[in-house]
Amino acid sequence: MRRDLALQVLARTIHSRDIVVAVYQALFDWLALGPRELDYVSTGAMGQASSHGLGLALASPGRRVLVFDGDGSLLMNLGALATIADASPPNLWHFVFANGTYEVNGAHPLPAAGRVDFAAIALACGYRSTYRFNELSEFELQLANILDQQGPLLVELKVEPGEFFPRNYPYIHSAKARERFRTALNRN
Amino acid sequence: MTGLATETPHPSGPEIIRQLKAAAVQFVAAVPDIVTSEGLLWPIERDPSLRLLRLSREDEGISICAAMSYNGTRAVLLMQQTGLMDSLNAIRAIAVDYHLPIVMLVGLQGKEPHCLPEFSSAYGVRIVIPVLESMNLRYSLIEMPEHVHTIRRQIDLCYRKSRPHIFLIGRAPNLQ
Numbered sequence: 001m002r003r004d005l006a007l008q009v010l011a012r013t014i015h016s017r018d019i020v021v022a023v024y025q026a027l028f029d030w031l032a033l034g035p036r037e038l039d040y041v042s043t044g045a046m047g048q049a050s051s052h053g054l055g056l057a058l059a060s061p062g063r064r065v066l067v068f069d070g071d072g073s074l075l076m077n078l079g080a081l082a083t084i085a086d087a088s089p090p091n092l093w094h095f096v097f098a099n100g101t102y103e104v105n106g107a108h109p110l111p112a113a114g115r116v117d118f119a120a121i122a123l124a125c126g127y128r129s130t131y132r133f134n135e136l137s138e139f140e141l142q143l144a145n146i147l148d149q150q151g152p153l154l155v156e157l158k159v160e161p162g163e164f165f166p167r168n169y170p171y172i173h174s175a176k177a178r179e180r181f182r183t184a185l186n187r188n
Numbered sequence: 189m190t191g192l193a194t195e196t197p198h199p200s201g202p203e204i205i206r207q208l209k210a211a212a213v214q215f216v217a218a219v220p221d222i223v224t225s226e227g228l229l230w231p232i233e234r235d236p237s238l239r240l241l242r243l244s245r246e247d248e249g250i251s252i253c254a255a256m257s258y259n260g261t262r263a264v265l266l267m268q269q270t271g272l273m274d275s276l277n278a279i280r281a282i283a284v285d286y287h288l289p290i291v292m293l294v295g296l297q298g299k300e301p302h303c304l305p306e307f308s309s310a311y312g313v314r315i316v317i318p319v320l321e322s323m324n325l326r327y328s329l330i331e332m333p334e335h336v337h338t339i340r341r342q343i344d345l346c347y348r349k350s351r352p353h354i355f356l357i358g359r360a361p362n363l364q
Contacts, residue, residue, distance in 0.1 A: 040255070040258075042282075042286055043251070043282075044251070044254075044278065044281035044282035044285065044286060045247065045250075045251075045277050045278045045281045045282060048247070048248070048250075048251040048278060048282070051247075051248040051249075051250075051251035051252050051255075052251045052252070052254065052255040053255070054241075054248075054251075054252055054255070055251060055252035055253065055254065055255030055256045055263075056255045056256075056258070058215065058239075058241075058252075058256065058261075059255065059256040059258070059259055059261035060259060077245070077247075077248065079243075079244025079245050079248070080244065080245075080248055082244050083241070083242065083243050083244045083248055086241075086242050087241055173285065173286075175287070178258075178286060181258065182258050182259075185258050185259050186258075186259055186260075
């Protein structure tokens with residue numbers, strides 16, 4: 001499935017109070033759909049999205065936290081799956097956009113590209129449940145049901161790049177982006 | 189010259205925990221470290237007013253503490269200096285570049301009790317302060333019992349100024 005189309009499905013389904021933590025090209029594709037105040041864009045170091053998501057989920061138990069991770073990013077912080085399972089936040093949904101490459105770093109293949117089963121690893125670590133989708137239509141059909149369940153929950157999406165959206169690194173690392181999120185988070 | 193007397197009174201673990209609570213810390217993210225295991229980590233695990241988060245790697249804790257800070261939730265990261273070294277890029281990117289209040293309690297494993305870190309025979313200990321200084325990171329030494337009493341104030345300052353701070357624990361905290 002095309003990543004940008006999968007993100008459009010997510011954008012139609014989530015609530016305005018939900019926090020979204022996205023990384024790299026999934027983040028740039030997501031921002032192109034129309035930035036939200038509760039987009040957490042400043043994850044700093046590669047691989048850390050799910051750890052930021054865990055912190056947000058524990059500190060804001062009244063909100064849903066959705067992490068849009070990459071497969072290369074998650075490989076860099078695979079132990080986070082065990083950490084998240086141990087903390088077991090019921091309000092954390094972990095989506096992994098798996099394209100088998102380090103896309104923004106030249107699209108080089110990941111080690112064991114296509115063979116790493118993130119859904120199986122997460123389930124073995126103790127995530128409450130996991131899903132894997134190859135087809136957009138099936139993902140679209142199941143998404144509302146997935147978001148009705150308690151987390152931590154991982155959804156692995158086999159994706160290919162869609163339309164190319166610009167990579168605005170200065171914005172995602174800016175004080176303005178962080179302040180915008182902080183203000184929205186503390187507003188209500 | 190080693191910088192400390194041969195008498196080696198140790199900092200109080202219960203007092204460190206009192207300081208954390210007085211600073212409104214709710215979460216302790218940790219990877220076990222033998223220097224702080226008995227005097228801090230086990231008591232924290234048993235303390236119902238602090239929530240312990242067991243990490244797989246230390247740099248996860250930088251991100252967890254950072255994310256929590258956005259709504260004012262206070263957390264500290266407890267680890268060994270090896271984990272601190274492993275986390276330098278996350279500290280650089282998240283704590284320093286983003287100006288976020290990350291509080292770290294770091295056990296100096298391998299440091300001799302009678303000397304300051306810069307005089308340790310252990311290379312891994314000796315380099316800690318020069319590395320922190322080269323990154324312009326603020327730190328405090330927790331060697332003597334009286335050093336513990338600065339913890340609450342430093343944590344408050346860290347959150348008020350939105351900047352990182354590192355407590356270097358050079359002697360195993362005791363249980364009294």
